[in-house]
Amino acid sequence: MEKGKKKISDITWMVIAMLLGSVVGLIVGEPASYIGFIGDIWLNLMKMFLVPIVVCMLVKGISSMDSPEALGRIGLKIMAFYIFTTIAAAALGIVMTSVLQPGRGFIYEAAVGEVEIKSMPSVAEFFTSMFSTNIFGTFSSGDMMQVVIISCIIGIAIVLLPEGKREPVRDWFIAMSDLVMSIIKIALKVAPIGVFCLMASSLGQYGIGLLVTIAKILGVFYLCCAVHLIIVYCLLLWGFTGITPPTFLKKAFPTFATAASTCSSNAVIPVSMEVATKNFECDEAVAGLGIPLGATVNKDGVAILCGVVLLFSGQAMGIPLTIHMIINILFVTTLVTSAGSGVPGGGLMNLMIVASAVGMPLDIVIMVGGFYRFFDMGTTSMNCLGDMSATVIVDRMEKKRITRKMKKNAA
Secondary structure (H helix, E strand, O other): OOOOOOOOOHHHHHHHHHHHHHHHHHHHOHHHHHHHHHHHHHHHHHHHOHHHHHHHHHHHHHHOOOOHHHHHHHHHHHHHHHHHHHHHHHHHHHHHHHHHOOOOOOOOHHHOOOOOOOOOOOHHHHHHOOOOOOHHHHHHHOOHHHHHHHHHHHHHHHHHOOHHHHHHHHHHHHHHHHHHHHHHHHHHHOHHHHHHHHHHHHHHHHOOHHHHHHHHHHHHHHHHHHHHHHHHHHHHHHHHHOOOHHHHHHHOHHHHHHHHHHOOHHHHHHHHHHHHHHHOOOOHHHHHHHHHHHHHHOOHHHHHHHHHHHHHHHHHOOOOOOHHHHHHHHHHHHHHHOOOOOOOOHHHHHHHHHHHHOOOOOHHHHHHHOOHHHHHHHHHHHHHHHHHHHHHHHHHHHHHHHHHHHHHHHO
16 A cells, blocks of 8 residues: 555445445345345354453453552542443433334334343342353353353452462453454454445335434434433533533533544543643543543443434334333443443444344344444544543542542641
């Protein structure tokens, strides 16, 4: 490649494939569905590695905390904020989609019968079902809820190991995580072919109605993002720090612009660090913990998307989500998004994992995935603005605590 030429990213190729597949599907019509099996092969390839991805990423994320004391007072406050906002984000996506119903009128016939509607279990049955009786059986069956629980237990167990024994085990999982991500990168190289075939098949079968429906989902998603930004981030900041919404949005704009353009939480870390320490005058120690930690564990934008897409899937298939499934969505979304890698397109993998955990077929998720770049600008922006708001709030809380302590000592 000539010097100065910018390499086209995998996500960009997927967008190109999505557009070409859409055009072919609309022009050819029903016969375009005959190539859908090629997309199904690629889809199966992605499904095949869901379990190792969940195990490796969750264990890697939890074990990277070094020790129970490593987070300390500041880390616990930041984590509490991230957990609260993630649950709120997923709940907001579910509620808004339930009210606006973007999936009404779009019937995904192939999915009917693929989802098993279970009766509402008792509280005891619900929690008992989270825990496996056979770890290998769980990995084989792909019960994602149990996989998540097992991964969390392994991660916590590694943290509790003596320091000399902890490092080799953690390094092994880090290496396995890198291996799995390398495999996924290979799958993403052929993703344009799979996306092209799936989109051509879908548009050939459903026509222009699919594009209209995707536009509806985008509208609901960005409406949820705006509400979450104002109601959760801005009001919490105003209440805890006195920083008004316009001031926060103005000072945090460099973070927003970088996030929307790169679609990578990790790529935004240097910019957010500078914004936190200079624009908001945060202590470097607080910013140094809050921003990088948030890039890994705080995925509010993805949580919103999970709620929106999964509710849409239920509406499109004519299957109302039970309380049991909604609780599953909230619980699994919080855990899975907390193990995100902060790389472009990582939210799509999170979405696939959550969909599998609640028993939704991945076909509709992949349809949305064909347009993921348009969603990713919003998910990454929300993720990074959430990191910033948490860091600023905890920084001000710590400064107030120090001030109170100094006054007490002076008295």
